[in-house]
Amino acid sequence: MSRVTFTIDGKTATAEQGQTILKAAEAAGVYIPRLCACKDLVPHGSCRVCSVRVNGRIQAACVQIVTEGAIVENESDEIREYRRNIIDMLFVEGNHFCMFCEKSGHCELQALAYRFGIAAPRYRYLYPKREIDLSHPDVYLDHNRCILCGRCVRASQDLDHKNVFQFVERGCRKRLQVDGEALAATDLRVTDEAVASCPVGALMRKRVGYAVPVGRRPYDEIPIGKDIESPGEE
Amino acid sequence: MSSKARIATVSLAGCFGCHMSILDIDQRILQLADLVEFDRSPINDYKDFQGRCAVGIVEGGCCNEENVHVLERFRRQCDVLVSLGDCAINGGIPAMRNNIPLRECLEDAYLKSPGVYNPAGTVPNDPELPLLLNRLYPCHEVVRIDHFIPGCPPPADAIWDALVGLLTGKPVAPVYNRLKYD
Ligand code: SF4
Numbered sequence: 001m002s003r004v005t006f007t008i009d010g011k012t013a014t015a016e017q018g019q020t021i022l023k024a025a026e027a028a029g030v031y032i033p034r035l036c037a038c039k040d041l042v043p044h045g046s047c048r049v050c051s052v053r054v055n056g057r058i059q060a061a062c063v064q065i066v067t068e069g070a071i072v073e074n075e076s077d078e079i080r081e082y083r084r085n086i087i088d089m090l091f092v093e094g095n096h097f098c099m100f101c102e103k104s105g106h107c108e109l110q111a112l113a114y115r116f117g118i119a120a121p122r123y124r125y126l127y128p129k130r131e132i133d134l135s136h137p138d139v140y141l142d143h144n145r146c147i148l149c150g151r152c153v154r155a156s157q158d159l160d161h162k163n164v165f166q167f168v169e170r171g172c173r174k175r176l177q178v179d180g181e182a183l184a185a186t187d188l189r190v191t192d193e194a195v196a197s198c199p200v201g202a203l204m205r206k207r208v209g210y211a212v213p214v215g216r217r218p219y220d221e222i223p224i225g226k227d228i229e230s231p232g233e234e
Numbered sequence: 235m236s237s238k239a240r241i242a243t244v245s246l247a248g249c250f251g252c253h254m255s256i257l258d259i260d261q262r263i264l265q266l267a268d269l270v271e272f273d274r275s276p277i278n279d280y281k282d283f284q285g286r287c288a289v290g291i292v293e294g295g296c297c298n299e300e301n302v303h304v305l306e307r308f309r310r311q312c313d314v315l316v317s318l319g320d321c322a323i324n325g326g327i328p329a330m331r332n333n334i335p336l337r338e339c340l341e342d343a344y345l346k347s348p349g350v351y352n353p354a355g356t357v358p359n360d361p362e363l364p365l366l367l368n369r370l371y372p373c374h375e376v377v378r379i380d381h382f383i384p385g386c387p388p389p390a391d392a393i394w395d396a397l398v399g400l401l402t403g404k405p406v407a408p409v410y411n412r413l414k415y416d
């Protein structure tokens with residue numbers, strides 16, 4: 001198969017025809033931060049954390065295809081600022097109490113904030129009123145922590161061949177809705193890919209929290225993306 | 235008054251866990267004593283400022299009017315003000331009431347909860363009690379904050395790094411595993 005050549009932060013790399021910038025960068029050992037993108041899921045470019053500048057234009061790396069000679073900026077101050085702002089906004093628009101969250105140390109949003117060295121967000125906390133759905137025997141859905149990444153929506157449809165989750169409303173009212181009165185009324189199983197797909201502590205298995213001691217959780221010592229930047233290294 | 239830099243600390247709507255973490259710097263507290271003089275702080279129990287301070291460290295956010303007054307006083311008295319810990323930065327556990335009306339919180343706590351013994355049937359309203367604010371406010375929504383050290387509590391090493399950086403004017407490079415939200 002023919003390959004295309006592009007540069008990312010000045011480094012020359014090659015990609016397969018039709019490969020996304022995110023995947024091509026990954027193959028070249030460059031981590032592009034992301035939240036709504038997840039391996040095995042069709043990307044839909046909604047969180048914008050993977051924004052890069054491609055030939056002068058801002059694009060979402062998870063959906064943008066690499067073209068011959070493309071010049072990609074990933075680590076510029078400007079792009080860093082964009083990403084940091086998105087992460088900040090995700091924190092203030094929900095209720096993220098990491099100190100007791102079962103996902104802490106395993107959470108991709110938190111890990112990104114750590115990687116970006118964010119000590120405090122720049123925006124005012126909104127403290128929205130959100131629901132928690134505890135109806136299901138093995139899974140709970142805490143909307144306080146949902147970042148509307150759509151990973152569960154896609155995983156349920158494309159991998160589990162169900163349709164447990166959908167988004168309803170638009171803009172700041174957009175929220176995740178389950179296909180039934182509550183989670184218990186859906187055909188969701190704890191073993192579904194949808195449950196495992198959530199990057200944050202919103203869609204969670206019950207009774208397994210805090211199993212890994214602090215200090216040994218995935219992002220305690222190793223920043224998110226390190227596996228892509230230096231594979232095989234601990 | 236000695237020429238050493240003065241630091242003041244306070245716990246507002248916090249649990250004193252952050253102060254415990256200050257003490258967790260262990261024997262480095264002796265080095266700290268060489269660098270600074272403690273002004274008002276729960277550590278020496280001074281109730282008010284003795285002088286102007288180089289650094290003020292605030293644990294906890296503002297849940298009542300007294301917290302606001304103390305925080306404003308810290309802002310006036312300190313050159314650099316530090317929010318220490320998640321409660322100061324995002325409200326923490328006390329902010330869990332932020333999307334519940336205050337009246338509902340008080341009625342639940344003093345009148346309706348199972349096991350409440352309250353024959354008078356009123357919510358405490360002694361004039362000695364500081365009035366609760368409608369919600370919990372992170373410190374930087376009340377006054378300007380210069381430096382943030384997150385964590386619940388922040389690791390002692392993070393506190394140490396920040397203090398040394400602020401007191402010597404030479405910021406210590408951020409260390410990945412010392413920035414924590416839990
Ligand atoms: S979901 Fe992540 S960011 Fe949100 S409270 Fe839990 S650990 Fe923190």
Ligand code: SF4
Pocket residue numbers: 145146147148149150151152153176197198199200202203
């Ligand atoms: S529940 Fe989790 S996976 Fe689903 S949209 Fe919310 S954050 Fe994303």
